[in-house]
Amino acid sequence: MLPPALLLVVAVGAALLLAFRPPLPALAARPIVAAAGGKPAPTEAAATARWLAAQNTWGVLSTISSDLSGAPFGNVVSYSDGVPGESHGIPYFYLTTLDPTARDALEDERTSFTLSEFPLGTCGKIDPENPTCAKLTLTGKLKLIDPQSSEADLAKEALFTKHPEMEGWPKNHHFQIFKLEIKNIFLIDWFGGPKPISPTEYLEYEKNRALLKSS
Amino acid sequence: MLPPALLLVVAVGAALLLAFRPPLPALAARPIVAAAGGKPAPTEAAATARWLAAQNTWGVLSTISSDLSGAPFGNVVSYSDGVPGESHGIPYFYLTTLDPTARDALEDERTSFTLSEFPLGTCGKIDPENPTCAKLTLTGKLKLIDPQSSEADLAKEALFTKHPEMEGWPKNHHFQIFKLEIKNIFLIDWFGGPKPISPTEYLEYEKNRALLKSS
Numbered sequence: 001m002l003p004p005a006l007l008l009v010v011a012v013g014a015a016l017l018l019a020f021r022p023p024l025p026a027l028a029a030r031p032i033v034a035a036a037g038g039k040p041a042p043t044e045a046a047a048t049a050r051w052l053a054a055q056n057t058w059g060v061l062s063t064i065s066s067d068l069s070g071a072p073f074g075n076v077v078s079y080s081d082g083v084p085g086e087s088h089g090i091p092y093f094y095l096t097t098l099d100p101t102a103r104d105a106l107e108d109e110r111t112s113f114t115l116s117e118f119p120l121g122t123c124g125k126i127d128p129e130n131p132t133c134a135k136l137t138l139t140g141k142l143k144l145i146d147p148q149s150s151e152a153d154l155a156k157e158a159l160f161t162k163h164p165e166m167e168g169w170p171k172n173h174h175f176q177i178f179k180l181e182i183k184n185i186f187l188i189d190w191f192g193g194p195k196p197i198s199p200t201e202y203l204e205y206e207k208n209r210a211l212l213k214s215s
Numbered sequence: 216m217l218p219p220a221l222l223l224v225v226a227v228g229a230a231l232l233l234a235f236r237p238p239l240p241a242l243a244a245r246p247i248v249a250a251a252g253g254k255p256a257p258t259e260a261a262a263t264a265r266w267l268a269a270q271n272t273w274g275v276l277s278t279i280s281s282d283l284s285g286a287p288f289g290n291v292v293s294y295s296d297g298v299p300g301e302s303h304g305i306p307y308f309y310l311t312t313l314d315p316t317a318r319d320a321l322e323d324e325r326t327s328f329t330l331s332e333f334p335l336g337t338c339g340k341i342d343p344e345n346p347t348c349a350k351l352t353l354t355g356k357l358k359l360i361d362p363q364s365s366e367a368d369l370a371k372e373a374l375f376t377k378h379p380e381m382e383g384w385p386k387n388h389h390f391q392i393f394k395l396e397i398k399n400i401f402l403i404d405w406f407g408g409p410k411p412i413s414p415t416e417y418l419e420y421e422k423n424r425a426l427l428k429s430s
Binding site: 119 | 272273274275276277278279280283285286287288289290291292293309313315325326327328329330331333334341342343344345350352354378380381399401408
């Protein structure tokens with residue numbers, strides 16, 4: 001039997017090991033897209049689209065401009081599709097009607113949201129317009145989220161973890177949460193034109209991948 | 216008088232100095248925006264807009280989508296507003312009708328082109344949606360350029376110097392040169408809403424600046 005002093009050292013050591021061990025992998029709750037980190041293969045269209053949405057923090061939101069007689073109007077916005085490491089593919093935005101984009105969407109919901117791989121730095125010396133430097137356009141309806149809903153709470157957490165300064169933005173600017181209800185997906189990630197991905201394939205990417213793995 | 220050996224040393228030294236001296240500044244031919252390099256002050260709205268256009272190499276071109284029943288459609292594209300160091304503010308594009316953006320523009324010219332300061336790295340830790348991280352939307356008409364015109368030659372030089380790989384893009388994709396004829400400028404570079412800049416103020420920025428300096 002160990003002497004009491006040594007026992008104490010062993011007990012303290014074990015407690016420390018338990019306290020500082022890395023967290024157990026929670027694969028069920030953690031989407032594989034974000035966990036994998038690197039860019040998916042070009043053949044993996046849904047994975048690539050989800051990776052672009054998870055990795056970027058800003059993009060261009062295009063609306064039908066009411067100020068400019070119906071011209072398309074692209075605006076730089078920040079977004080989040082989930083807390084870091086748990087992206088779900090739906091982009092949430094924090095917008096004010098002081099800005100034309102939110103005003104436009106409240107009059108005409110038709111909107112597209114465009115992301116590029118280029119600012120992620122993974123295109124290397126490839127030109128931003130080269131089809132192997134991936135680009136994603138999600139088109140659909142920009143919807144205002146009820147601020148009292150549980151979805152608003154989740155969206156706020158998703159936005160404020162990726163964009164901490166948003167939480168301190170002026171209350172009198174009346175920022176509101178919007179989401180893009182995705183109807184159409186345009187992805188270019190290789191030669192040969194856009195890849196056909198349905199909103200369901202995109203949004204249920206983790207579920208489908210889990211089914212494939214278990215079959 | 217110096218001995219011949221020392222004279223030779225002095226002569227060679229002078230020749231080397233002449234050969235490696237920095238080139239004389241050619242201010243007249245070189246727009247001040249690009250020469251200044253750094254971001255203009257937020258009070259300098261036209262300068263900031265021209266700086267964003269000169270420094271970026273890609274942006275999002277939004278058209279009225281014919282494939283998606285008139286929804287706005289943003290697409291990632293490369294562009295150039297002049298050869299490096301000689302930007303003129305008009306964005307030129309190299310597009311193919313294999314891509315929806317060029318097809319849309321040939322049916323409905325109304326287009327906007329959106330740029331962000333964020334990918335330039337000068338926003339630091341400021342959020343991409345923060346108004347002090349500048350954003351520019353140029354709205355107008357996307358026009359096809361006659362390939363036989365002198366403007367097409369200038370545009371090609373502007374594009375191919377900033378995007379060298381474009382010159383080798385497949386001939387059978389029939390890339391064509393387009394330009395944005397600017398009708399409206401939306402610039403956010405500080406708190407307090409968009410800055411009013413007319414297309415003339417934007418396009419004639421160097422001329423006006425030269426006039427101010429000489430008055």
